[in-house]
Amino acid sequence: MQSSKLTQTLSFGLNIDTGSADDLQTGCIESRRIRNETNRLDRQGWDWKELKSIVVDNANHVKNTSQLIVDKALGEIKTYHDNKDDGWGRPYPYINGMYPMVMNHKEGYRLFLEDDDTVRFRISAAPRNHVKGELRGSPDHFDRVRTALENDDWRVGTAEVVYKHDEWRLHVTVTHKNHRVTSKNDADTIIGVDVNEDCIALAAMNRDGSVMDSVVIEYPEIKEQRHEFFTKRKRMQKAGQTAFESVVQTEERDYIHDCLHKVSRRVVEWVSQFNDPVIVFEDLKDMRDSIDYGTRMNRRLHSLPFAALRDMVSYKAAWNSIPSDDVDPEYTSQRCPCTECQHTSRSNRSKKRFKCRQCGFQDHADRKAAVCVVQKWLKKQDGNVPSLETLPRVWKVRWAASGRGGATDSHGPVLGSGVYRHGMSAQDSQSRVREELKSVASAVLD
Numbered sequence: 001m002q003s004s005k006l007t008q009t010l011s012f013g014l015n016i017d018t019g020s021a022d023d024l025q026t027g028c029i030e031s032r033r034i035r036n037e038t039n040r041l042d043r044q045g046w047d048w049k050e051l052k053s054i055v056v057d058n059a060n061h062v063k064n065t066s067q068l069i070v071d072k073a074l075g076e077i078k079t080y081h082d083n084k085d086d087g088w089g090r091p092y093p094y095i096n097g098m099y100p101m102v103m104n105h106k107e108g109y110r111l112f113l114e115d116d117d118t119v120r121f122r123i124s125a126a127p128r129n130h131v132k133g134e135l136r137g138s139p140d141h142f143d144r145v146r147t148a149l150e151n152d153d154w155r156v157g158t159a160e161v162v163y164k165h166d167e168w169r170l171h172v173t174v175t176h177k178n179h180r181v182t183s184k185n186d187a188d189t190i191i192g193v194d195v196n197e198d199c200i201a202l203a204a205m206n207r208d209g210s211v212m213d214s215v216v217i218e219y220p221e222i223k224e225q226r227h228e229f230f231t232k233r234k235r236m237q238k239a240g241q242t243a244f245e246s247v248v249q250t251e252e253r254d255y256i257h258d259c260l261h262k263v264s265r266r267v268v269e270w271v272s273q274f275n276d277p278v279i280v281f282e283d284l285k286d287m288r289d290s291i292d293y294g295t296r297m298n299r300r301l302h303s304l305p306f307a308a309l310r311d312m313v314s315y316k317a318a319w320n321s322i323p324s325d326d327v328d329p330e331y332t333s334q335r336c337p338c339t340e341c342q343h344t345s346r347s348n349r350s351k352k353r354f355k356c357r358q359c360g361f362q363d364h365a366d367r368k369a370a371v372c373v374v375q376k377w378l379k380k381q382d383g384n385v386p387s388l389e390t391l392p393r394v395w396k397v398r399w400a401a402s403g404r405g406g407a408t409d410s411h412g413p414v415l416g417s418g419v420y421r422h423g424m425s426a427q428d429s430q431s432r433v434r435e436e437l438k439s440v441a442s443a444v445l446d
């Protein structure tokens with residue numbers, strides 16, 4: 001069975017205090033020149049070894065950085081050659097946009113753990129031109145980069161400087177030296193995931209297209225709390241109480257962080273019961289860069305849990321050797337999953353209910369979206385989608401937070417009304433929840 005090392009990419013904003021954003025831009029323009037030169041010489045039929053040595057010698061970057069940029073450009077050409085029979089296009093010989101600076105830790109860039117709350121960076125935008133400052137990012141990514149810097153089992157690897165969403169960012173890879181993750185190609189069970197503001201839907205399917213089980217974990221509390229925090233902060237802004245605002249921000253950030261951790265643990269527990277699973281998400285890569293808490297929170301109020309929850313689930317899954325993958329999210333919520341129908345229309349969906357306007361198929365809208373995610377993955381992997389058998393009953397499980405910092409909440413778990421209490425043992429709670437949720441489940445389908 002194939003496997004690969006446990007590697008994560010962490011994304012940070014840059015608060016620059018020495019040097020400037022212009023230096024980073026100059027560095028990325030030089031990257032682009034290196035990339036374009038590599039493509040030009042490749043087209044002229046140069047031997048790659050020779051090509052690399054001449055391009056690196058003429059580049060205005062730390063030598064190791066130039067080598068990595070050439071490797072990245074050659075990698076793109078290699079991918080094209082490997083896939084050209086499937087209709088992949090050749091990389092453009094000349095690009096106008098930015099090209100990332102790719103750097104090795106302790107060569108082209110370096111991270112320093114200053115204290116519990118501060119990680120500083122030094123980036124060589126050119127030889128002897130250092131840009132320095134502090135990293136900025138989600139608490140989760142901070143936890144991981146801190147672990148990687150402190151712990152011998154981890155290695156801080158290459159990083160890329162990129163310009164995205166109107167700002168300069170650093171994407172850092174960290175790798176666990178021994179831990180390995182199973183290859184997704186060997187998966188027997190495909191778990192489709194549909195993340196929403198108020199719930200996460202999971203559908204477990206095997207390779208012949210039948211749905212083995214599914215669950216919708218609801219967390220209306222998180223949505224409500226976020227709206228509450230949002231209103232609270234807006235009120236403070238209006239009243240000019242800016243000092244209190246940051247307190248609320250921290251409180252909110254910790255609360256959300258804590259909730260998402262608990263929900264993601266539940267998800268991975270559920271996934272772990274299946275044989276060789278792979279977890280498949282909708283590709284929301286661009287959203288990953290927008291998980292900055294704090295001031296940007298307002299604008300991102302609705303998008304935040306998608307990226308953060310997804311990130312935490314795949315991280316915890318990787319620790320259980322379970323791989324994750326992505327598919328293109330287009331139409332997963334609108335398309336009919338019946339293989340012979342596949343009617344795609346916005347009007348098929350009405351809130352939590354899916355009803356195909358063409359063939360009349362009905363289902364819980366989010367569970368159906370999770371099924372469509374698996375179908376897309378099967379299509380990507382095997383080239384076709386096996387026909388959909390009868391869907392099992394939808395299990396709805398309500399997740400309730402137990403108050404901040406793990407303390408038991410005053411209103412506590414309400415099992416009688418189908419609330420999933422996260423403090424219970426998995427087996428115990430699962431059977432009880434099933435019993436209690438039957439009525440809820442049939443109500444959904446009828």
Ligand SMILES: [Zn+2]
Nearest residue numbers: 336341356359
């Ligand atoms: Zn249909």
